[in-house]
Amino acid sequence: MAADTSASAAQRAGFLNQLGRMYGIYTGGFLGFIVLIAVLEQLGIPNRILGYLFVFFTLAVYAIIGVATRTAQVSEYYVAGRVVPAFYNGMATGADWMSAASFVGMAGTLFLFGYDGIAWVLGWTGGFVLVSILVGPYLRKFGAYTVPDFMASRFGGNFARFLAVIVLVCCSFTYVTAQIYGTGLIASRFLGMQFEIAVFAGLVGILLCAMLGGMKAVTWTQIAQYIVLIVAYLTPIVILSSKKYGVPIPELTYGWAIQDITAREQEMLKAGLATATNLKPHVQPFINYTPLNFFGIIFCMMVGTASLPHILMRYFTTPSVREARQSVGWSLFFIFLLYFSAPAYAAFSKLEVYQNIIGSQVTALKPWLFTWGELGLIQICGKNAANLDAAVAACKAIAGHPGVVRLQDFVINTDVIVLSTPEIAGLPYVISGLVAAGGLAAALSTADGLLLAIANALSHDIYYKMLDPNAPTIRRLTVARVLLFFVAVAAAATAATKPSDILAMVGWAFSLAMAGNFPALVMGIWWKRATTAGAVAGIIAGFGLCLFYLVTTRYFPGAGVKYFGMDSLLNPVTGKPIVDIAKAMALPNAMENFPTLAHPLANKVGWFNLNNINCGLLGMPLGFLVIWVVSLMTKPPSKEVQALVDEIRKPRGRTVLEEKT
Amino acid sequence: MQLSSDQVHWKRTTRLMFLHLFIWLFFGYIVHMFVNSLNQYTVPVLNFPLGFYMAAQGSLIVFVVMLFVFARQQDKIDREHGVAEDD
Numbered sequence: 065m066a067a068d069t070s071a072s073a074a075q076r077a078g079f080l081n082q083l084g085r086m087y088g089i090y091t092g093g094f095l096g097f098i099v100l101i102a103v104l105e106q107l108g109i110p111n112r113i114l115g116y117l118f119v120f121f122t123l124a125v126y127a128i129i130g131v132a133t134r135t136a137q138v139s140e141y142y143v144a145g146r147v148v149p150a151f152y153n154g155m156a157t158g159a160d161w162m163s164a165a166s167f168v169g170m171a172g173t174l175f176l177f178g179y180d181g182i183a184w185v186l187g188w189t190g191g192f193v194l195v196s197i198l199v200g201p202y203l204r205k206f207g208a209y210t211v212p213d214f215m216a217s218r219f220g221g222n223f224a225r226f227l228a229v230i231v232l233v234c235c236s237f238t239y240v241t242a243q244i245y246g247t248g249l250i251a252s253r254f255l256g257m258q259f260e261i262a263v264f265a266g267l268v269g270i271l272l273c274a275m276l277g278g279m280k281a282v283t284w285t286q287i288a289q290y291i292v293l294i295v296a297y298l299t300p301i302v303i304l305s306s307k308k309y310g311v312p313i314p315e316l317t318y319g320w321a322i323q324d325i326t327a328r329e330q331e332m333l334k335a336g337l338a339t340a341t342n343l344k345p346h347v348q349p350f351i352n353y354t355p356l357n358f359f360g361i362i363f364c365m366m367v368g369t370a371s372l373p374h375i376l377m378r379y380f381t382t383p384s385v386r387e388a389r390q391s392v393g394w395s396l397f398f399i400f401l402l403y404f405s406a407p408a409y410a411a412f413s414k415l416e417v418y419q420n421i422i423g424s425q426v427t428a429l430k431p432w433l434f435t436w437g438e439l440g441l442i443q444i445c446g447k448n449a450a451n452l453d454a455a456v457a458a459c460k461a462i463a464g465h466p467g468v469v470r471l472q473d474f475v476i477n478t479d480v481i482v483l484s485t486p487e488i489a490g491l492p493y494v495i496s497g498l499v500a501a502g503g504l505a506a507a508l509s510t511a512d513g514l515l516l517a518i519a520n521a522l523s524h525d526i527y528y529k530m531l532d533p534n535a536p537t538i539r540r541l542t543v544a545r546v547l548l549f550f551v552a553v554a555a556a557a558t559a560a561t562k563p564s565d566i567l568a569m570v571g572w573a574f575s576l577a578m579a580g581n582f583p584a585l586v587m588g589i590w591w592k593r594a595t596t597a598g599a600v601a602g603i604i605a606g607f608g609l610c611l612f613y614l615v616t617t618r619y620f621p622g623a624g625v626k627y628f629g630m631d632s633l634l635n636p637v638t639g640k641p642i643v644d645i646a647k648a649m650a651l652p653n654a655m656e657n658f659p660t661l662a663h664p665l666a667n668k669v670g671w672f673n674l675n676n677i678n679c680g681l682l683g684m685p686l687g688f689l690v691i692w693v694v695s696l697m698t699k700p701p702s703k704e705v706q707a708l709v710d711e712i713r714k715p716r717g718r719t720v721l722e723e724k725t
Numbered sequence: 726m727q728l729s730s731d732q733v734h735w736k737r738t739t740r741l742m743f744l745h746l747f748i749w750l751f752f753g754y755i756v757h758m759f760v761n762s763l764n765q766y767t768v769p770v771l772n773f774p775l776g777f778y779m780a781a782q783g784s785l786i787v788f789v790v791m792l793f794v795f796a797r798q799q800d801k802i803d804r805e806h807g808v809a810e811d812d
Contacts, residue, residue, distance in 0.1 A: 182777075182781055190752075190753045190788050193753075193788055193791065193795075197742045316771055319768065319771040319772035320772055322772075322773065322777070347774050349760045349764075349776070359754055359757075362754065362757075363753075366753065384810045385810060386800055386809065386810055389796040389799060390793070392796075403785060407782075713735055714803075714808040715809055
């Protein structure tokens with residue numbers, strides 16, 4: 065960008081004001097809408113209709129923004145014209161970042177794992193430090209449209225580009241499938257749609273946002289989605305906190321809730337409602353993960369953050385390198401608002417469950433519980449609690465059952481925690497509908513970003529850069545849109561089959577991105593001596609090892625034990641193996657390939673007692689080592705490449721890569 | 726040999742990077758290795774066990790603050806060496 069004159073500075077201030085006004089009106093309108101629904105509820109409108117209103121109103125708003133911001137310009141399609149101010153890009157990144165897993169799953173994990181679950185909170189926040197100090201601003205200065213663009217320019221052309229595209233597609237596709245699955249899950253539970261239909265309905269929402277306007281449309285929609293999701297996440301716990309402790313800031317009051325939980329845990333032990341083996345004290349560390357796996361998850365999620373293409377490309381959209389850096393700060397601030405509330409969410413729901421369900425008479429169970437029990441998400445006495453009679457019968461069938469719900473009698477699916485907390489606490493239905501709309505916003509916004517990352521890599525890197533470098537603008541954009549459509553349909557079709565590993569896959573995406581991208585990105589920027597051969601070898605070795613470990617431990621555990629010296633993972637508390645390898649290997653299906661999760665060894669073997677989510681911990685160091693060794697063995701990079709590296713280290717001046725538009 | 730302004734700029738940038746990398750390492754990992762000893766203390770008023778608090782909130786607050794501080798420090802370095810963008 066040329067030197068700013070005062071005229072263009074004034075223009076930018078006007079743009080900022082206009083943005084502030086627009087999103088201010090939008091937020092006010094959304095809050096007004098919530099009040100309207102609350103009034104309708106009091107008038108006796110049925111819950112099902114309120115749910116539909118919530119979902120369709122929000123989807124319509126996203127679609128309108130998506131259509132209104134359509135574009136025919138390449139730079140707007142790929143990087144939103146590089147005009148997104150730091151503050152707003154931070155909000156968009158927040159929505160891009162926080163997926164169904166963060167919104168729906170994380171509080172549930174914290175509910176179940178207590179302290180150990182915080183590994184995810186730490187891992188999914190601290191990575192932004194690495195984005196800012198190591199990678200993001202330099203890529204912004206470089207001026208790429210995609211991450212593979214950078215790899216190609218720094219590491220001598222299309223082979224490096226092609227490898228980077230493979231890494232990008234592998235990690236983004238598994239991730240996007242999980243998001244579409246989440247969309248289907250929420251829509252089917254709250255609207256009563258069939259799951260498969262709900263998946264494709266979600267798909268339409270995603271396509272309306274992303275297809276016409278690319279990155280530009282996705283940016284402005286994600287900001288709108290962030291506002292919905294943060295309001296939806298905070299509302300129920302703010303209400304709970306004021307009700308219980310008289311202070312509407314749950315993040316400050318849940319220390320008391322934790323103290324109450326610890327006291328209640330002791331009480332439950334004394335009353336025989338829980339045993340020392342099934343009660344996992346909420347604040348006690350390292351009883352669900354070993355310290356190695358606890359810190360491994362933190363590390364992999366953090367480094368994965370700094371390697372995931374759909375996050376890095378958000379920082380290509382700011383007007384300057386300076387704003388890219390500030391924008392990382394704003395991103396983490398907006399993410400932080402949700403993440404430091406999640407442990408509060410978990411603590412409040414746990415306290416409700418421990419006080420109101422555990423220890424109550426089976427016959428006195430509340431009706432909300434059975435709507436989840438019907439879906440198989442809450443079990444009482446080992447059976448799905450479809451209705452009161454079923455629960456009572458199930459408990460009667462247990463010899464010597466005292467007739468009150470004990471800790472071991474109550475099993476809740478972790479995804480239910482956030483969605484059901486309003487009901488657990490007896491809040492009106494409007495809050496439940498709001499939470500569902502928030503979950504949808506989280507899943508849709510992340511899916512938009514991921515789909516765009518995949519489709520852009522295919523259309524820009526594979527089609528335009530590798531196959532047809534002379535393609536005119538119109539054809540490039542058409543190809544981009546068509547590819548986006550097909551990738552989206554493929555992801556929805558995969559999600560509709562309900563693959564069993566969906567949540568683990570999100571963790572894998574981080575490890576794969578970390579092993580494949582991180583060493584080459586960091587060495588490419590910070591070490592001029594890194595050569596093409598080094599980077600190519602490093603990506604193949606690091607990504608390959610990570611992928612091998614994942615696939616072997618998950619799909620070929622028998623072969624892993626027999627040929628690669630893998631052993632059982634260990635129980636974090638007792639230190640004993642979690643499966644008896646000798647016995648499992650003697651079974652007839654031990655060497656079966658692609659076994660289901662029921663296979664006795666799937667996900668339960670490994671090297672060094674390392675969980676397969678942490679496979680990046682093996683791949684990334686190898687990647688660095690290989691890049692270093694091979695680079696030193698080959699000729700230093702050319703003068704031009706070294707000049708390129710010098711150029712991206714200085715914010716001033718034009719972007720290195722100038723795309724024709 | 727006299728270092729050029731660009732070289733000094735990069736040296737200072739690198740030093741700043743390592744400084745923040747260390748703070749990240751400390752609050753991301755090192756402090757949590759002592760969670761059990763820290764849990765013996767309670768955060769006044771808020772009533773959290775300290776080790777739990779550091780993981781659930783303390784470290785996150787540090788990360789947010791350090792990102793804004795980093796943006797400011799790096800910008801200062803860029804300006805002093807004349808490689809910052811125009812405002």
